[in-house]
Amino acid sequence: MGLRWLWRHRASALLAALLIFLLLTLLATHSLQNNRTHELRPTSDRRSQRKAAEKHTPIPHQPAKHTPTARAERRRRAQVPVVFLKTHRTGSSTVQNILFRLGERESATFAFPHRTYQFNYPDRFRVAFVDELPEASSQFDLLCSHMRLDLPQVRKVMPENTVFITLLRDPIETFESVFRYHTSTVPAFLSARRAAASEGKPALKAFLDSPETFWDPKEPGNGLAKNPMSFDMGLNNQKWNGSWPEDLAQLEEAFHLVMIAEHFDESLVLLGALLGLEHEDLAYLRLNARAKNSVTELDENMRAKVRSWNVLDTLLYDFFAQVFWEKAGQFGLDRLKAEAEKLRESTERIRRRCVSRESVPPAELEDLLRPRQTESVTVVGFEVRGNLSLQDQGFCVRMMLPELQYHSHLYFKQYGRDMRAAPAD
C-alpha cells in the first residue's frame, strides 16, 4: 500500500476520513450536551438560592425603571465596564454606593474579593484575590471594592474597554480622617496613641510632632500611615524618587476620570457624562461620615506638619486637580456649573423624600442601616422615612445602605452564598 495506492483511492480515503471526523464530532457534541444538562442543574438551584437571598436580605426590591426605552438604553450603557479605585477616607463610600446601585439595577457582574469586602488590603492587587466569574456571566462589569492598585493585574481581570475612575481629596483632610478612623489598626498610629496617652495629648498631635519615631516603613500595615492616597494608587508612598513622575504619568493615562472631593457635585456631573447616567442615578447621601466629636480640629501648625509628612499626596492631589480642571474646561465650565446646580437640586429633593433624620448615632439605627464603627470613631448614619411606598423604600434604603451591608447583599445575590463575617475593626 504505497503512495500510488493512496492516490488512486484518494476519493474514498477522503470520504472515510470525513465520516470518521463527523462521527467523532457527533460523539463529542453528545457528551458535551450531556455535561451541559448536568451543569444546568446547579445553576437552576442557584437561581432558587438567589430568590432565597432576596428573601433572606431584608432589603426591599429595587424599583425597575419605568419605560422600555429607558431600560434598553440602560442595557446599552452597561457595556462600559468600570473600575473604581476606592481610596480611603475621601468620600469614596458615597461613590461606591452610586456604583453599587447602578450595578444592581443593571444586573452587572461584580469583581468581588473572596467572601470579603476588600482585596487583601494592604497587599497590592492580584488576579488571585478575585472571586470566580459566575457561570452565567461572560465578563466582570464592575470592580469597586477596596484595594491597593496594581494596574497590570487589574487589567487582567477586567475587559479591555474598562473605564477607570477614582476620587482624591485634600491631603490634609484625608490624613486627619485616615488617622482618626484607623488609629487602632495602623501600627504607627497605634504606637503614637500609646505614647500620647502617657503624655496626655491628642494622638494625632503626638504623631505629627515626631512621625519618624512611630513609623516603621517595613511594617506592611503602615501603608496608610504616610501618603495614604499615593499608597492606594499603588505609587511609592514612602519617598519621592526618579520613577515617581513616570508612574504618575501612567496613572494619568490609565484613569478616565479622577474626581476631586472638594468639587464633588462637579465630579459627579463628569462621572455621569462619562457613564451616561441621569441625575437620579447620581443622587447621594454622604456615607460613612464621622460624628462631629470624632473629627480633630487642626491648627495652622498641625496642618503644616500634615502637609510636609504627606508631601507626595500633595503632589498627587495638585496634579490631578489640574487634570480635573482641564477635563472640566473640555466639558465647558458654564455648562458644568449649571449641571452641578441641577444635580444639587435633584439630590436635595430626593434627600427630602427619603431621609427622616441625618447624622443619627449608631445606637439609634437599625442593624441594616448602621455603618461599621471603629474603636476610635463614631460613624453616623441615616434614618429612612417610614411612610414611603414600597418602590420608594427600595430606592431610598439603597441610597443610605452602608458599604458592608450593600456589599454582602450584592455578594449574596451574585453567588448565593454569604461573605465571611465582617472584621471587628
Ligand SMILES: *[C@@H]1O[C@H](CO)[C@@H](O)[C@H](O)[C@H]1NC(C)=O
Ligand atoms: C463530561 O463529564 C464527565 C464527568 O464529569 C467527564 O469525565 C468528561 O470528560 C466530560 N466530557 C466533556 C466532553 O467535557
Ligand SMILES: *[C@@H]1O[C@H](CO)[C@@H](O)[C@H](O)[C@H]1NC(C)=O
Ligand atoms: C523608586 O522606587 C520604586 C519603589 O520602591 C522602585 O521600584 C524604583 O526602582 C525606584 N526608582 C528609582 C529610579 O530609584
Ligand SMILES: *[C@@H]1O[C@H](CO)[C@@H](O)[C@H](O)[C@H]1NC(C)=O
Ligand atoms: C411622609 O411624611 C412626611 C412628614 O410627615 C410628609 O411631609 C410627606 O408628605 C409624607 N409622604 C407621603 C408619601 O405620605
